[in-house]
Amino acid sequence: MDKILVYLQENQSKILTDLEQLVKAESPSDVKEEVDRCGTEIQALFRKHLGVEAEVIPQSTTGNHLRFTIGDGESQILILTHFDTVWDVGRLSYRVEGNKAYGPGILDMKGGLVQALWAIKACQESNVLLDKKIVFLCTSDEEIGSGSSRSLIEEEARKSDVALIVEPPVARTGALKTARKGTALFDITIKGKAAHAGNHHEDGVSAVEEMAQQILFLHSLTDYAKGTTVNAGVAKGGSRSNVVADHAEIQVDTRMTSMDEGERITKLIKGTKSYVKGTTVQVEGGINRPPMERTEKTEKLFNLAKECGKELGLSLEEASVGGGSDGNFTAALGVPTLDGLGAMGDGIHAEYEHILIDQLPVRTALFAKLLARL
Structure with a gap:
């Protein structure tokens, strides 16, 4: 031996x-x-x-x-x-x-x-x-x-x-x-406008509604054939059920098999636009471990x-x-x-x-x- x-x-x-x-x-x-x-x-x-x-x-x-x-x-x-x-x-x-x-x-x-x-x-x-x-x-x-x-x-x-x-x-x-795989991490901050959910619902702009739209967009970027996954792992927003939410946050984990793909996905996520009129979306983060x-x-x-x-x-x-x-x-x-x-x-x-x-x-x-x- x-x-x-x-x-x-x-x-x-x-x-x-x-x-x-x-x-x-x-x-x-x-x-x-x-x-x-x-x-x-x-x-x-x-x-x-x-x-x-x-x-x-x-x-x-x-x-x-x-x-x-x-x-x-x-x-x-x-x-x-x-x-x-x-x-x-x-x-x-x-x-x-x-x-x-x-x-x-x-x-x-x-x-x-x-x-x-x-x-x-x-x-x-x-x-x-x-x-x-x-x-x-x-x-x-x-x-x-x-x-x-x-x-x-x-x-x-x-x-x-x-x-x-x-x-x-x-x-x-x-x-x-x-x-x-490489990893990219993103923090997305969404701002809307608060209002009373009963008396003045029409005056509010829901950051939570925007968050929902952003999550659908993010998850649509997953492509198993390319080995790319995008996961909105943490999502939170609002303060009370009777208040139109004026803020929301999403924490996103992305995995990719190549730097080219990582850069492509990063560009798409950082370039996202708001879906709900009156909301603003700010994205921070990027690739933290190359593939x-x-x-x-x-x-x-x-x-x-x-x-x-x-x-x-x-x-x-x-x-x-x-x-x-x-x-x-x-x-x-x-x-x-x-x-x-x-x-x-x-x-x-x-x-x-x-x-x-x-x-x-x-x-x-x-x-x-x-x-x-x-």
Whole structure:
């Protein structure tokens, strides 16, 4: 059997213990002190296993970002991970049931973070030469749009030969991700004119009526054949049932497979006109994550991972998915990007979020072998 896989199987319980440590350090994106506390635990693990210290990149509102540099060389490999989660403190708890370990952020994506760390450790312990510099970037705000980390991610990506994203693979199939949809977010504000709904209904101009028309327009832009979806996910307006509504708001999520399509949809949404005479419509927002489009370079990187998988008895597939990741940013710069290299499991952003314990050494070995081949 492969010596790296054997080493990791022998250390499976230690890998799980490290993962438990990070999961219990709960880190909801919007609570800086909790995210930074988790960051301290991450630093301790890197110090313990790899003997490296973090470069802490301070942030005022989100958690601090962490950059670890391992080895040296003229070429650079970028490993991207985030350690913020969508779960409020105390909402979920860590537990093990059979082959499944549950907990907030265990799959998305603390499992991938721990696996990538142990992959580097496995290479070092197995005397597998890594002759490129590895920059391991741990960010704290991916779940809320990567607003403070995007420039940092893009800066490191421009220096790198490849970007490896340790988000989880596709649930059940274990497929790696070679393409992701991009996202565009919009806030639409509508103003009308208030009036008494009984005595002076004719004097009012309903912002809620305009909102209804806008929602119909927005949803008409969805085109499944093109892979484009437009969703008015939040809609609210008015104050009381006996008052003609003078204000309304819509929050819109749009997904697309290409930048051309994203720009087309953005132009249509931002150019919308009012339907109800006397109302005004203001649109703010735009593309916040460019699509991760599959390229020949991505295909080559996937095929390399597929070869590594065969050595471990894995028959890897690739997939295009609707959700975005920080890999969208690196791919948009033309950097070969492979996503889905994290922990196997299911339930991202769901109460049953979990990883498969027996797959920890297997997927870690896959990542280690890919690093070695690169």
